[in-house]
Amino acid sequence: MWRNLRIAILLLVLAIAAYSNWYDKYSTTDWDETLWVGVFPIDAGDGEAAARYIADLDTADLADIEAFINGEARRYGVRIDRPVRVDLYPPVTEMPPEHPTDGNILAAMWWSLKMRMYARRNSHPEGRAPPQIRIFVLYHDPTFTQSVPHSVGLQKGLVGVVHAFSQGSMTRPNNVVIAHELLHTLGASDKYDPATLAPLYPIGYAEPDRVPLLPQTLTEIMAGRYAIDAQTFEMPGSLADVRVGAATALEIRWTRAL
Numbered sequence: 156m157w158r159n160l161r162i163a164i165l166l167l168v169l170a171i172a173a174y175s176n177w178y179d180k181y182s183t184t185d186w187d188e189t190l191w192v193g194v195f196p197i198d199a200g201d202g203e204a205a206a207r208y209i210a211d212l213d214t215a216d217l218a219d220i221e222a223f224i225n226g227e228a229r230r231y232g233v234r235i236d237r238p239v240r241v242d243l244y245p246p247v248t249e250m251p252p253e254h255p256t257d258g259n260i261l262a263a264m265w266w267s268l269k270m271r272m273y274a275r276r277n278s279h280p281e282g283r284a285p286p287q288i289r290i291f292v293l294y295h296d297p298t299f300t301q302s303v304p305h306s307v308g309l310q311k312g313l314v315g316v317v318h319a320f321s322q323g324s325m326t327r328p329n330n331v332v333i334a335h336e337l338l339h340t341l342g343a344s345d346k347y348d349p350a351t352l353a354p355l356y357p358i359g360y361a362e363p364d365r366v367p368l369l370p371q372t373l374t375e376i377m378a379g380r381y382a383i384d385a386q387t388f389e390m391p392g393s394l395a396d397v398r399v400g401a402a403t404a405l406e407i408r409w410t411r412a413l
């Protein structure tokens with residue numbers, strides 16, 4: 156009897172989790188009303204620059220993310236006026252749980268659970284409506300930190316963690332990473348080879364039909380880099396040189412077929 160009850164409760168919990176994942180997925184990609192995205196800056200604590208940078212940050216610094224996504228949505232036929240709205244939220248002081256790097260599936264599941272609880276605790280500032288998608292951006296001081304951990308975006312949980320640099324010249328490149336992780340939360344997959352960082356052809360190319368094919372000049376957002384020649388792949392300087400490719404548009408349900 157107790158065993159059956161325990162199994163029934165476990166099944167109920169799993170069913171609720173499955174329903175809530177399904178609901179999140181469909182409610183964020185039906186594109187019939189504005190999707191609210193909140194960017195929460197965090198001082199990564201590795202230098203003096205981040206606190207100053209965060210104090211100067213305002214919503215206008217994030218404006219090209221919203222303009223990029225809404226412009227591309229329109230190009231793919233999304234009809235509403237403002238498909239996404241990207242707002243800056245007050246800084247968060249609690250650090251997000253550290254992402255496991257060893258590929259252990261249980262550790263990854265545990266991390267994703269902790270990440271959801273973290274996002275829930277830290278995305279309800281007083282007097283502000285909580286956003287549907289939460290992107291936590293850790294700003295690192297570039298004088299002390301040259302390379303940062305991988306950024307992540309999770310569709311299950313609608314949450315992203317971005318590692319960025321607290322330097323004025325990095326604001327636009329940072330926004331490319333924020334847009335990439337934001338699209339992960341909407342179900343877009345990576346379109347580069349993790350071993351070589353080469354954009355995958357044709358899905359990772361912004362202009363797969365270009366003649367000659369190389370050099371490309373625009374970047375597919377989920378590839379993150381554009382190919383100059385067969386071995387050279389560069390990151391774009393800003394979202395002005397980035398596009399959403401047809402495969403990504405299908406994944407986030409801007410289109411229904413390729």
Ligand SMILES: [Zn+2]
Nearest residue numbers: 335339344345
């Ligand atoms: Zn990615």
